[in-house]
Structures are given as C-alpha cells and as structure tokens.
Amino acid sequence: xxxxxxxxxxxxxxxxxxxxxxxxxxxxxxxxxxxxxxxxxxxxxxxxxxxxxxxxxxxxxxxxxxxxxxxxxxxxxxxxxxxxxxxxxxxxxxxxxxxxxxxxxxxxxxxxxxxxxxxxxxxxxxxxxxxxxxxxxxxxxxxxxxxxxxxxxxxxxxxxxxxxxxxxxxxxxxxxxxxxxxxxxxxxxxxxxxxxxxxxxxxxxxxxxxxxxxxxxxxxxxxxxxxxxxxxxxxxxxxxxxxxxxxxxxxxxxxxxxxxxxxxxxxxxxxxxxxxxxxxxxxxxxxxxxxxxxxxxxxxxxxxxxxxxxxxxxxxxxxxxxxxxxxxxxxxxxxxxxxxxxxxxxxxxxxxxxxxxxxxxxxxxxxxxxxxxxxxxxxxxxxxxxxxxxxxxxxxxxxxxxxxxxxxxxxxxxxxxxxxxxxxxxxxxxxxxxxxxxxxxxxxxxxxxxxxxxxxxxxxxxxxxxxxxxxxxxxxxxxxxxxxxxxxxxxxxxxxxxxxxxxxxxxxxxxxxxxxxxxxxxxxxxxxxxxxxxxxxxxxxxxxxxxxxxxxxxxxxxxxxxxxxxxxxxxx
Amino acid sequence: xxxxxxxxxxxxxxxxxxxxxxxxxxxxxxxxxxxxxxxxxxxxxxxxxxxxxxxxxxxxxxxxxxxxxxxxxxxxxxxxxxxxxxxxxxxxxxxxxxxxxxxxxxxxxxxxxxxxxxxxxxxxxxxxxxxxxxxxxxxxxxxxxxxxxxxxxxxxxxxxxxxxxxxxxxxxxxxxxxxxxxx
Numbered sequence: 174x175x176x177x178x179x180x181x182x183x184x185x186x187x188x189x190x191x192x193x194x195x196x197x198x199x200x201x202x203x204x205x206x207x208x209x210x211x212x213x214x215x216x217x218x219x220x221x222x223x224x225x226x227x228x229x230x231x232x233x234x235x236x237x238x239x240x241x242x243x244x245x246x247x248x249x250x251x252x253x254x255x256x257x258x259x260x261x262x263x264x265x266x267x268x269x270x271x272x273x274x275x276x277x278x279x280x281x282x283x284x285x286x287x288x289x290x291x292x293x294x295x296x297x298x299x300x301x302x303x304x305x306x307x308x309x310x311x312x313x314x315x316x317x318x319x320x321x322x323x324x325x326x327x328x329x330x331x332x333x334x335x336x337x338x339x340x341x342x343x344x345x346x347x348x349x350x351x352x353x354x355x356x357x358x359x360x361x362x363x364x365x366x367x368x369x370x371x372x373x374x375x376x377x378x379x380x381x382x383x384x385x386x387x388x389x390x391x392x393x394x395x396x397x398x399x400x401x402x403x404x405x406x407x408x409x410x411x412x413x414x415x416x417x418x419x420x421x422x423x424x425x426x427x428x429x430x431x432x433x434x435x436x437x438x439x440x441x442x443x444x445x446x447x448x449x450x451x452x453x454x455x456x457x458x459x460x461x462x463x464x465x466x467x468x469x470x471x472x473x474x475x476x477x478x479x480x481x482x483x484x485x486x487x488x489x490x491x492x493x494x495x496x497x498x499x500x501x502x503x504x505x506x507x508x509x510x511x512x513x514x515x516x517x518x519x520x521x522x523x524x525x526x527x528x529x530x531x532x533x534x535x536x537x538x539x540x541x542x543x544x545x546x547x548x549x550x551x552x553x554x555x556x557x558x559x560x561x562x563x564x565x566x567x568x569x570x571x572x573x574x575x576x577x578x579x580x581x582x583x584x585x586x587x588x589x590x591x592x593x594x595x596x597x598x599x600x601x602x603x604x605x606x607x608x609x610x611x612x613x614x615x616x617x618x619x620x621x622x623x624x625x626x627x628x629x630x631x632x633x634x635x636x637x638x639x640x641x642x643x644x645x646x647x648x649x650x651x652x653x654x655x656x657x658x659x660x661x662x663x664x665x666x667x668x669x670x671x672x673x674x675x676x677x678x679x680x681x682x683x684x685x686x687x688x689x690x691x692x693x694x695x696x697x698x699x700x701x702x703x704x705x706x707x708x709x710x711x712x713x714x715x716x717x718x719x720x721x722x723x724x725x726x727x728x729x730x731x732x733x734x735x736x737x738x739x740x741x742x743x744x745x
Numbered sequence: 746x747x748x749x750x751x752x753x754x755x756x757x758x759x760x761x762x763x764x765x766x767x768x769x770x771x772x773x774x775x776x777x778x779x780x781x782x783x784x785x786x787x788x789x790x791x792x793x794x795x796x797x798x799x800x801x802x803x804x805x806x807x808x809x810x811x812x813x814x815x816x817x818x819x820x821x822x823x824x825x826x827x828x829x830x831x832x833x834x835x836x837x838x839x840x841x842x843x844x845x846x847x848x849x850x851x852x853x854x855x856x857x858x859x860x861x862x863x864x865x866x867x868x869x870x871x872x873x874x875x876x877x878x879x880x881x882x883x884x885x886x887x888x889x890x891x892x893x894x895x896x897x898x899x900x901x902x903x904x905x906x907x908x909x910x911x912x913x914x915x916x917x918x919x920x921x922x923x924x925x926x927x928x
Contacts, residue, residue: 248761250761251759251761252761254761254914255759255760255761255895255914258895258899258913259875260874260875260891261875367919368923369923370922370923371922371925371926374925396919404919406916406919407911407915407916407917407918407921407922408913408914408915409911409912409913409914409915410913416761416916417916525926526908526925526926528909528921528922528924528926530909530912530913531909531911531917531921531922532911532919533913536922573922578913579907579909580904580912580914581913583898584875584891584898587872588871589803589804589805589862589865589871589890590803590804590805590807590862591807591808593894594806594808594906594907597906598907601907601908601909602908602909
C-alpha cells in the first residue's frame with residue numbers, strides 16, 4: 174500500500190473496538206433541539222469558539238455553540254493520563270478520536286495522521302495540546318514585502334498586539350520578557366514564566382559557546398494558581414492530558430460562556446450551512462443529534478471555529494445550486510493553501526545526568542534564527558555558519574523530556590525484576606534533545622477536499638488531505654538540523670538520532686485553508702475574518718492564516734477570535 | 746529501598762483513586778469480594794493477595810522492600826474503586842495459580858523467586874501484549890505485571906530507584922526538574 178492509498182482505517186479501530194464511541198456523555202440525553210433564532214451560532218467549542226461565545230454572551234448576546242464531539246468529564250482526567258502512559262493493544266485513543274465520525278483519507282504525496290492531530294469535544298484540540306503560546310513576529314505578517322514569497326496578511330502585528338495581550342490574559346500565559354527576538358509588547362505576561370530546567374542550564378552553556386542566545390518560553394500553563402485553576406503539579410503528561418487543570422483548555426471559556434448565558438450543545442456535528450435565497454447570508458446551521466435527528470439552528474450571525482480541516486470541509490459540504498463549489502468559495506481558495514509546521518529534531522546522550530521527564534513542557538527556546546534563519550553566529554568557542562539560502566523562519570526548542578520515561582519503558586519491557594531495573598538505569602538519565610519548528614509556505618496544491626469515495630457516519634464525504642513538503646521547507650529543516658548539530662556538538666553529545674528533511678513530520682497545526690485577504694478573487698475571508706461572499710459568516714481560525722510562520726498558532730487564533738467577538742458585538 | 750504505604754497511595758492517586766473514598770485497604774476486603782462477585786469465576790482457592798505479593802516479589806527488583814504492604818494497599822485500592830479491575834485481577838491471579846499447580850506442583854507463594862520468574866516466562870508473559878480479555882499471558886501482563894509496574898514506577902520510591910524522584914504520572918511538583926543531579 175502506498176502512502177496515497179492509506180486511510181484512517183487503523184486509527185478508526187480504536188473507538189470502534191472499545192465501545193467508547195464518541196458518545197462519552199453517557200446515558201443522559203440533554204435537550205439538543207435548537208433554540209429560536211439567536212444572535213450568534215458558533216460552530217465548534219475549541220479555543221476560538223469558546224472565546225467568541227464567552228465574550229459575546231457576557232455582553233448580553235444570545236449565543237448557541239454547536240460541538241461535534243462530547244463533553245469529557247474532568248473527573249476522568251487521571252484515568253485518561255493512565256491510559257496515555259500504559260501501552261494498550263486495544264489502541265484506545267485518549268480522547269476517543271477515530272471511528273466513522275472522524276474518517277479521512279490522504280491521497281496526497283504524504284500520509285497525514287489527522288486523528289492524532291486534533292480532538293473533537295468541548296475544549297477541542299486544547300484538550301491534548303502542548304500549550305505553547307508565542308506571538309507571531311512582525312515579519313510573519315509581511316512575508317511577501319519582506320522576503321518576496323507568499324503573500325502579506327491584510328492585518329499587521331500592531332493591529333493584533335492588543336488582542337494578543339487579551340488572549341494572554343484569557344489563557345493565563347506564564348512568560349517573561351527576556352526574549353530579545355520577540356516582537357514588542359506593552360505589558361508583562363499575566364503569570365511569571367516557569368524557571369529553566371537543569372538541562373536548560375547545560376544547553377545554555379553550549380549555546381554560549383556557539384553564539385546562540387536562549388530565553389524563556391510562554392506557556393498556557395499556570396505557574397501559580399490563576400483563573401480558578403491549579404498551578405502545575407508536575408504530572409509530566411501535558412500532552413495528551415493534564416490531570417491537574419493547570420494547562421489551559423478551552424473548556425474554561427466554554428464553561429464561562431455557559432455561565433454568561435450561552436447554550437452549548439455537544440455531539441451535534443453540523444452537516445451543512447444553509448443560505449438565504451439571495452445567497453448573501455447564512456440562515457441556519459443544520460446539525461445532527463446522537464438520536465439521528467436533524468435540526469436547523471438559525472442565527473443572525475455565524476462563526477466557524479472547527480479548525481483548519483473541518484472549517485473548509487463544512488463550507489465544501491454546504492454547496493448549493495447557487496454555490497456549487499461550496500459556500501464562501503467564489504475564490505476557489507476554500508481548502509487550498511493547507512499548511513503545517515514541520516518538526517526538525519536531534520538528540521543523543523551525554524556523560525552526565527540530564528534530569529529529563531520530570532515535567533512535560535518546555536522551559537527554554539531560541540528564536541535567534543526566526544527573522545534571519547541564515548544568519549551566522551559566533552560564540553566563545555565555536556560558531557554557526559551563515560548561509561545565503563532562501564529559508565523560512567526557524568524556532569528552536571530545548572526539550573525537558575528527551576529519551577524514555579522510566580515508567581513507559583517498564584510497561585513495554587520484555588523483562589522484569591533486577592533485569593528490568595538495570596535496563597531502566599541504563600536507558601534513563603543521560604539523554605538530551607532539541608526540537609525545532611519550520612513553517613511551510615502556502616501552496617494551492619496542498620489542500621483539503623472532499624473524498625467522493627468515502628463517507629462518514631452521517632453519509633457526508635470525508636476530508637481528503639493532499640499534502641506534500643516542498644523543497645524550501647526541506648532546505649529550512651536542513652538548516653535547523655545544522656544549527657542543532659553545532660549546539661549538541663558543543664555540548665559533547667553523542668548524537669544518536671535526527672529528524673530532518675527526509676523523515677520529518679507535522680506539528681499538527683492546521684493552517685491556511687480559508688485564507689484571509691483583501692481580494693475576493695484569491696481569498697476567503699477579509700481582514701476582519703468575515704467571508705467575502707456571505708455577510709454574516711466569520712471564521713476566526715488558523716484556517717484564515719495567510720502564512721504559517723514557525724510559532725505555535727493557538728495564541729494567534731485566540732487573538733483573532735477576540736477581535737471577531739468585538740466586531741460582532743458592535744454589529745449585533 | 747523501602748516502599749511505603751504513601752508510595753502506594755501516591756500511585757493510586759495517579760490513577761484517579763482518592764483513598765478517602767475507598768476506606769481501609771486490606772486483603773480481607775478483597776477476600777470478601779473474592780467470596781462474592783468474583784467467586785463464580787475464580788478457579789483457585791489461594792487468596793488473591795497471597796498470589797499477587799508472591800508475583801510482585803519476582804516482578805519487582807530485589808532491592809525493593811516492604812512489597813507486601815505496598816501491593817496490598819495499591820491492589821485493594823484499585824479493586825475497591827473499579828469493579829472491573831477487581832474481577833480481572835482476582836480471576837487472573839487464580840489463573841496463575843492454576844499454571845503453578847500444573848507446572849510446579851505448588852502455590853506461587855511456595856515457589857522460589859527464580860521459579861516464580863520462570864513460571865511467568867513459561868507462560869509467555871514477558872512478550873505478551875497487555876490485553877484485559879486476551880489470552881492467559883496477555884491477561885497476566887495486563888492485570889498483574891503492568892499493574893504492578895505502573896504502581897511501582899509512578900511512585901516516588903520506584904522513580905528514585907531509576908534516578909527520577911518525580912516520575913511521569915506522579916504529581917511531584919515543579920521543583921525537581923530544576924534541580925541538578927546529586928553528587
């Protein structure tokens with residue numbers, strides 16, 4: 174079977190075999206009939222949907238949120254953590270992804286592991302995310318004018334900066350202002366940054382030798398109690414599950430939205446959007462219930478917030494006589510320009526203890542090669558060579574979870590007793606590793622389309638992911654590896670593995686598929702995230718990103734969502 | 746290195762079981778369950794706790810002390826909070842006793858540490874996938890070996906054996922990752 178033939182059959186197995194279909198709400202069957210025509214219907218209860226719903230509800234608007242997945246009981250987080258740590262031949266997904274609901278195909282050049290890259294449920298993919306929240310750089314909004322590639326965003330950093338600050342307050346970002354490469358900010362982060370790890374100090378010495386500056390990492394993770402949630406207690410399993418609640422999940426804002434009067438329906442996948450006779454406004458979101466009923470939720474305004482794959486899919490599924498190519502798709506750009514960040518990594522062992530796997534998050538990065546990835550550097554005892562190659566931005570990460578976790582080794586070992594303890598002592602303790610993110614440029618051929626050959630549990634064509642990694646991205650991955658190698662060599666690391674151009678994988682950041690722009694001929698939404706074609710449809714999402722940068726996208730998603738909420742508030 | 750009841754409680758907490766909710770954690774509690782729900786399925790008269798402690802003494806490193814109390818607290822705590830686990834562990838312990846009687850002619854607790862180890866290996870447990878409703882070796886891997894390993898290596902004492910005082914799965918705070926190794 175070639176990569177192009179691969180589909181989600183194996184991933185689908187998990188939910189089907191365990192009986193843990195996506196119905197985690199249990200026997201209770203809450204009222205899932207629609208409300209009367211409301212002010213705003215939000216599709217998707219992840220971070221964008223949660224933030225929009227909360228802000229609008231607290232300002233007095235009638236809001237209904239329709240979420241395809243279930244509500245996951247917070248009381249079960251520790252059991253989910255155990256499920257994440259323990260190997261299981263039944264292949265159970267921690268967040269119940271898979272099965273007919275989530276089927277997909279990947280006819281492109283490369284397989285894309287979609288169902289490990291997202292979560293459907295109240296909280297969305299923040300349920301399993303790492304929680305890294307950086308602002309995009311000013312340069313990211315001006316790729317075309319600055320580098321002559323791709324396109325500029327129709328908004329700039331200065332416009333988004335106040336919303337970034339609001340997003341940091343909403344998510345509870347722990348950070349510091351020690352990053353000399355970061356874009357300007359007016360105020361400190363709401364929470365103090367997590368202190369560097371012991372292994373960070375080893376990296377810092379090596380980086381100084383080759384002229385690389387390190388700094389703290391903004392985390393959407395409580396370094397002290399914040400917003401009714403605990404400080405981090407160090408379970409070390411942040412991704413895919415934080416049992417303490419210290420890591421932000423969008424459940425927080427969905428709950429606040431409900432407290433402010435919003436109505437949130439779970440397990441109601443939206444099947445299509447229906448527009449008025451003039452084709453100018455969306456009239457209703459048609460959704461299905463677990464009892465296989467279908468209802469229409471009418472609203473004055475609609476907000477699509479179901480991520481970079483389901484947003485374009487829903488627009489394509491909403492094709493009508495008037496819009497045979499899908500809703501909001503007169504440009505033909507819906508689903509196109511799919512981008513992800515690619516991972517570059519390298520690691521090995523040193524002849525000293527490195528104290529890994531105490532926590533599951535990162536405390537040091539370097540953004541030195543972000544705005545100028547080809548720049549050289551010179552340190553006290555070495556250098557990073559410069560290059561003139563055409564490259565994209567690089568974000569360097571220093572991992573706190575390099576090498577194996579002892580408990581996971583023990584659970585998978587083919588021995589026990591003293592033999593096992595010897596293996597664990599030999600296997601744990603001396604590892605170090607670096608990661609890096611590299612962004613793809615938008616390319617029309619990378620796209621989400623509908624697969625006419627396969628349908629989901631409601632008979633809708635599943636998303637087909639056409640995806641390949643281009644030469645520029647591979648060149649940038651190679652550059653990231655070059656920098657990583659210099660640092661690790663300066664540290665005296667016996668390098669044992671690397672992930673680069675030939676074996677890279679996606680970081681699960683789905684971007685670009687309903688791109689923003691001023692020209693309705695080439696973009697789906699305008700600079701304020703409203704679709705060009707329909708006057709009451711907004712898409713605050715990474716799907717609106719014009720370019721990807723190399724920063725984790727969720728803080729920018731949150732900033733865009735808060736901006737859309739303000740716009741909607743003033744219009745309604 | 747001595748395992749403590751506190752280690753077992755920490756491992757239980759990591760599995761989402763609050764001790765206050767399950768009362769006293771002693772084998773007689775499990776024996777009562779043996780007599781009730783699981784009795785029909787149980788194929789050996791050897792008390793479950795006796796079998797599990799004997800197996801833990803083979804599965805755990807020899808440097809570990811106080812295995813009996815640790816395993817009792819952990820297993821009974823899990824069984825009290827999760828009926829499906831209780832049934833599985835009682836049945837699986839009895840299954841191992843059947844093999845012990847067949848192959849070694851004695852209960853597990855009367856076998857040497859080496860023979861207990863050999864019993865598990867002859868069953869194929871070391872290479873078996875952990876499957877709760879699988880073949881005997883797979884069930885033993887799931888309900889006995891991996892349960893015991895999860896309890897030990899997510900506990901602070903188990904972690905320290907390997908050099909990590911805050912192992913994954915244990916809420917050991919945010920100080921240890923910043924500390925250097927002890928010299």
